[in-house]
Amino acid sequence: MKVVTFGEIMLRLQPEGYKRFVQADRYEAAYGGGEANVAVSLANFGLDTEYVTKLPKNEIGQGAVNSLRKYGVGTEFIARGGERTGIYFIEKGASQRASKVIYDRAGSAIAAASPEDFDFKKIFEGADWFHFTGITPAISSAAAGITLETVKIAKAKGLTVSCDLNYRKKLWSKEEAGKTMTALMPYVDLLIGNEEDFSDVFGIKADASDIKAGELSKEGYMSVAKKVKDKFGVKEVAITLRGSISASDNKWRAMLYDGQFYFSKEYSVHIVDRVGGGDSFAAGLIYSELNGFDKQKTIEFATGASCLKHSIEGDFNLVTAEEVSSLIGGDGSGRVQR
């Protein structure tokens, strides 16, 4: 089974340990980006993947390609050209101090790409699933146009299409997001978001009665999912429910809705790196669905995969399907494996 994802991969620069940006005399360098993170996670689960983007023909762009090849992601259809590779700086938070991201992605090769850079008819040959996030159409209007064309082709070719809303307020306004994402919805089978995305992008909120002491109740999430499914006719809606105690400790669970509601167990996670948490959840869903897991196992697998991601440095979820299965099978005690 083969999954195609499309988006932007950036150079990720992070001060060592808990150092702040102004203390950094050294940056840990890696690559990451929503859709690339999904592709790597799926490759680690053993699926065939193709990641599509555009990257400059220099060593910084090559580094991005290599970071994907290293984990077995297909890079055959990455267009090469353009001026620069997007960059994001990230400072790891702790306790009451939040992690901080500074984007430096304007003018990247993918933002300036044109439809001719990608032959999606060819790219989708033999593929079963297409995944994208709300970041891709947000990068530039050109990227938004390509994304729309792409989902149409995907649909026409019979692929399942999943979309993670991933609203980024620094990239576009709620209005732009709402308009663009709404136009994409007819082609989406599985729609994924966190607790704020549906409100930010579509203005879909839980009823007032579902909010208690400033926190959304389980019923609130259920009501949002139902409204989303009803409005756009997507087959499934998945929502992650993060309980942010501090930058060091989170609660983490999720919900899947296909007409019925499925809730995962809740994890208390001690955070190593929470970037890519949502992407690892999306990958878990895709893997589960392609393997025909039942819905309860699907949401458990996706949530468990994402739980493990929080313990791993970098954007990529470097765990195997066996490791996820072992966790959701009950082994979360962290005993040494030897």
Next chain:
Amino acid sequence: MKVVTFGEIMLRLQPEGYKRFVQADRYEAAYGGGEANVAVSLANFGLDTEYVTKLPKNEIGQGAVNSLRKYGVGTEFIARGGERTGIYFIEKGASQRASKVIYDRAGSAIAAASPEDFDFKKIFEGADWFHFTGITPAISSAAAGITLETVKIAKAKGLTVSCDLNYRKKLWSKEEAGKTMTALMPYVDLLIGNEEDFSDVFGIKADASDIKAGELSKEGYMSVAKKVKDKFGVKEVAITLRGSISASDNKWRAMLYDGQFYFSKEYSVHIVDRVGGGDSFAAGLIYSELNGFDKQKTIEFATGASCLKHSIEGDFNLVTAEEVSSLIGGDGSGRVQR
């Protein structure tokens, strides 16, 4: 507004991560010291600052100057000369293993400084506030003498004077501390200490009835503050209340007394580095008072600043006033800022 601080800045050497001294083949090198930490924190809040000390005319002393200039602290009045820069070694604790400090500061340039090294009349021109800690007079009798002269000049010039007791048993006895600090009190407006300093330095303790199961009650702190204010006639007394669960986790809150009592909210902090916690509290107080915050906001700002310090590597509190305001405004959940 301009704040002057006076004291000793040392080279700080720390094994990497959680390594013990005997495992160290590499030391993280930084600079720090109570009064310098206050100056850097205030400079990060946007105030003009001058830090006064004496440092040798070699590269180790120059490194200390540079570490202050980097964050915008004024270094114009640092005397240069003397034999050595004080050093302190610090090993980071975890769980039940406490952090450990080894001082190697005897014979430092500031300990051997003479009054001629500093022209405080000139230094205080245009200044609004003078801050020192109980460490400075403890360094040497010469330093104690300079400190006494300095607070007199500060007072005569109309500056507000704050003092953090900071009792260090390795530097002097309780008797010496009590005698010397008592002589300084007439010139102090704001007196700061932690739960043990007032007892160690002045023998001022809570009433027996305030201690329950070995722990001081809220009422106990109130009684200490009242006794201190009554005895020395200082305008304000501020006390930090650390609840040390382990080397990894602390409770942290504080109290301000100016005739009335103001208590901050309490934070549960997961510790990255707690050295400089008290200094960041003092800086928060000074900033708040110079900005005319009301007393409740003052103690919240100071405690919030100090809470964030616990998440930052090194002695210096590298946070902005905006970050502190955001925390005390309610955002302590540590969600990624992007």
Next chain:
Amino acid sequence: MKVVTFGEIMLRLQPEGYKRFVQADRYEAAYGGGEANVAVSLANFGLDTEYVTKLPKNEIGQGAVNSLRKYGVGTEFIARGGERTGIYFIEKGASQRASKVIYDRAGSAIAAASPEDFDFKKIFEGADWFHFTGITPAISSAAAGITLETVKIAKAKGLTVSCDLNYRKKLWSKEEAGKTMTALMPYVDLLIGNEEDFSDVFGIKADASDIKAGELSKEGYMSVAKKVKDKFGVKEVAITLRGSISASDNKWRAMLYDGQFYFSKEYSVHIVDRVGGGDSFAAGLIYSELNGFDKQKTIEFATGASCLKHSIEGDFNLVTAEEVSSLIGGDGSGRVQR
């Protein structure tokens, strides 16, 4: 007082921080192994120790010798020769992701050693105690043979003999372990194990009524200890009781049985490195017994030593007896020592 230990010391390779193996471009290198860990811990407590093993005559083997000499362990009787030094790779877990160990120890010098490599009659001169673990006879049948000869000599020479069961399923089957370890029991005075070792090696389990909700009750441990003592006639049985909340947080306490039961206090440990936790416990027992501590203090000292080990990087427990005494005396709050 002098303690002799005998076993395998390996090169330990660990990715930096929380990196997974597939992310490692650098390994922290140290040495460790059950019996060597006990020897180092005892040397840090101030006892004379001799560690006996076989290591190749190359720099990797020399590094192992040096790592022991550094902490004052006697290395005079280490045989030199053979093909390779055993290696183990360890990846540090966090939260729900467990630490992972990959052994690469086949064909090591000690596994291929012969009885002629060691003159235990001479080695035991002036010694009071001999310690080994169940790993040593598991390495190879040659090593098992040497171990049996060694305990016989130790007994004949009047040494106290302690054994930590340390069952490793990757080294041998339960059947092999049971047969070999049973043959060694007549020479053992103090038998140590964790909650699973007695069942894995000897098939000795708690009564069904002692297991509630999948967890062994205090009474269960007591019943196991009693059965073990009754069956093998060892003087004392010590059992560690780990409560694994996650790879980051554990509960830790232990029990000693000599006809009566002694339970230590329980610690909540935030884990830096838990490898060597059991070895540090064994060292704490040996030290306590050689110093004539009463049984309650013995189990407290051993458990406290082991608690501190969890906060230290590497296999070796780099704490002094004073630090352990301070902890069990009540100072576990982790306040900075300065």
Next chain:
Amino acid sequence: MKVVTFGEIMLRLQPEGYKRFVQADRYEAAYGGGEANVAVSLANFGLDTEYVTKLPKNEIGQGAVNSLRKYGVGTEFIARGGERTGIYFIEKGASQRASKVIYDRAGSAIAAASPEDFDFKKIFEGADWFHFTGITPAISSAAAGITLETVKIAKAKGLTVSCDLNYRKKLWSKEEAGKTMTALMPYVDLLIGNEEDFSDVFGIKADASDIKAGELSKEGYMSVAKKVKDKFGVKEVAITLRGSISASDNKWRAMLYDGQFYFSKEYSVHIVDRVGGGDSFAAGLIYSELNGFDKQKTIEFATGASCLKHSIEGDFNLVTAEEVSSLIGGDGSGRVQR
């Protein structure tokens, strides 16, 4: 004496040691840029300096400010705003493999700055010297316009103006460079370039007879300097003469022409980092002239300063005037100073 410089400072990212970009999982982070490098070098020599540029109001921009403050460079007039800080990636070469620079500076704050960002009349108050390089006008046409206005103000205020041609083919064409730089020449007193700049920017070449076996003779440089002075009427022309044996070893000397020719001694340098070599030369010239050194000492000081720069990591020349004087006084044997 006070020197003002104006230009772009970038974040400099370098793989560790001799690693290539595609091997980099970590970047050494520093800041640098032609005019900033000159300012830092002059500050290290003890002169007052002001560095003028525009930087974003985020932590990456703040890091640039801090890197200058650290060495005592004045940053009061740095405008804050704009989208991004320019970046350059550098891979250190060795032997036959050249160092490689990848610029990622498009869209930086200074490139998009406007004249209103800088009040040069105020900035030049009390200043004696203004220095810029050919990189500044190459950044953008806006920057070129500001540069022209700036040199006019500098001239009107009686400052000495120096310019280092620093032709960068990736920033503009030879034609653009020639036209823009020619317009700036009337305001320049001291013109600096390497062996190719005069040909690239102005088309001024040595006579054919001065080239032997592909290498320019001493006479060739003399003829170029004379032509430049004759054409533009600058007071002085300085040319660096690099003999590039390999990326590891260079020959280095320079020439000054003010109507007469002054040649420095030649150094064989074993390269640690040659970026900023030309900037350190310019700083050496400015320092010498402001101190009234005779011309021969001037060229020796500048060349010696630059020689030492090649032994220092990063863009900045972190040497004192005393160290340069010691070298040109004859002590280049590298004996340990203790």
Next chain:
Amino acid sequence: MKVVTFGEIMLRLQPEGYKRFVQADRYEAAYGGGEANVAVSLANFGLDTEYVTKLPKNEIGQGAVNSLRKYGVGTEFIARGGERTGIYFIEKGASQRASKVIYDRAGSAIAAASPEDFDFKKIFEGADWFHFTGITPAISSAAAGITLETVKIAKAKGLTVSCDLNYRKKLWSKEEAGKTMTALMPYVDLLIGNEEDFSDVFGIKADASDIKAGELSKEGYMSVAKKVKDKFGVKEVAITLRGSISASDNKWRAMLYDGQFYFSKEYSVHIVDRVGGGDSFAAGLIYSELNGFDKQKTIEFATGASCLKHSIEGDFNLVTAEEVSSLIGGDGSGRVQR
């Protein structure tokens, strides 16, 4: 065009910088091995490659696969299974102190592989060239058997076969090597060796008159090449000529003989890492021949590629064909590329 190589890839562990093994508390980790190095170099030149070996199904083996995928080498036919990944430790020499290699490769998966692990008929489909080295048959007699079968299949399928003698005295005796390699020669088209391999493996030496002052003359190499070609009937013989001045500086050139003699220019290389020098030479030859370069350009390209390798950390030659072409086109001065 597609090239297949077959051999052993090992985990390479190196102390940082110039540290000796006994100083190492950290190892730089990479992967390398003669035939893998050739594959990576060819992939960097843009050729299709398949690398064939056997690796364990654990993370250490996976790391080897990933290191190859990262650079685009085909890993589809790598068998997975067996006990361990071979390791080699390397300490970098300097000046008069030689680099030192400690092999720990006994019992590796590839040494214990069986013919069934590899379906070379399928692997060779679409391939043009097969390369192996004398290390592969030296690993074990099983590996030697597989190698012989493999070259037969390669020949039958019409591939060009190249062999680098790479005699390793720690793996087998000269007698064993001579016998095994002689049996392989009928299938070899291009035979590569350094100045000692031909003598060690085949006993083919230059005439006494060709040795002057202990050093082989150019004529000596010519005579060896001629004897080798005459004896085995290989089409071409290539010999590298290293002049080892010290561990830091070498002379490097090479010769190709196909009936006529072609000598490359000689390079003076300042060494960053010379491991893999011969492999990069072999890759240069293969690339040149597959691209139809004339023989003089072939030997220049191979020698230039190898020259650049000496400036790169690790086993792999991370240079492009363009970089090699630029060097052999005359640009070896190491000027910064910007």
Next chain:
Amino acid sequence: MKVVTFGEIMLRLQPEGYKRFVQADRYEAAYGGGEANVAVSLANFGLDTEYVTKLPKNEIGQGAVNSLRKYGVGTEFIARGGERTGIYFIEKGASQRASKVIYDRAGSAIAAASPEDFDFKKIFEGADWFHFTGITPAISSAAAGITLETVKIAKAKGLTVSCDLNYRKKLWSKEEAGKTMTALMPYVDLLIGNEEDFSDVFGIKADASDIKAGELSKEGYMSVAKKVKDKFGVKEVAITLRGSISASDNKWRAMLYDGQFYFSKEYSVHIVDRVGGGDSFAAGLIYSELNGFDKQKTIEFATGASCLKHSIEGDFNLVTAEEVSSLIGGDGSGRVQR
């Protein structure tokens, strides 16, 4: 055979790579000191050694002890107590920039030691050789007194005594040095110095005719050695002859005089770390003499040992006697050992 050395061991702190002090945010930490360096080198050659000093009872002092034990040096007679461990900071030079040492050793435990700290009669039991350097008596007058007593005891007990003059101008004046060292000479058998020590300490210079173009001729060294032997009646005089081309490259050879002159071959060394070069030479002499090498082999061994030291990081010469023998036997080409 057993050698005793006596002196000061310091914590050595060095910025990483070629970074200057003002760039250091991290220090490589090691220990070193003239006499300790000799002891470690001899232990590496396989001799029994005892190193005598005084160190504080804290972890910094313990680190020094551990650094010696690691390499097998006897530490039984190290006195524990006093205030601090001496420190020296070292910045590695390159090319024309010299390495720089900043001493911070005032007030160290050994400087303040008293005769009662050491029982040299017991320490010298079973010893054959005593070595000290001119640094020890320079530390303090107390240390000078102990040194004089010590050599008297050594002589009385029949040990051979060697002394390395090691004049340090920052520790004492030439007059003090001359007076103190002259008083020690009657007890010295082997006197070692570099080209300047004899002039600095004793005022013994070569004749004017021996100096040509500012450099001492071979005859000059011979004349100095002769004068020294004649004046003090020492049995042997050894002089090292360093030719300092730059901080990166040196020439290195040495001379031994016992009535006849013996010159070593000369080495061109590419420097990794030249600190401890003289100490490694002294150790080579002592080892050679204790092994009864003839005088020519003695000077070759000592010079070869010292040549290798220049390629090793840190103060200690971590080479075996076999490695030295191999070098002086002719293998200095630096070929990879595998």
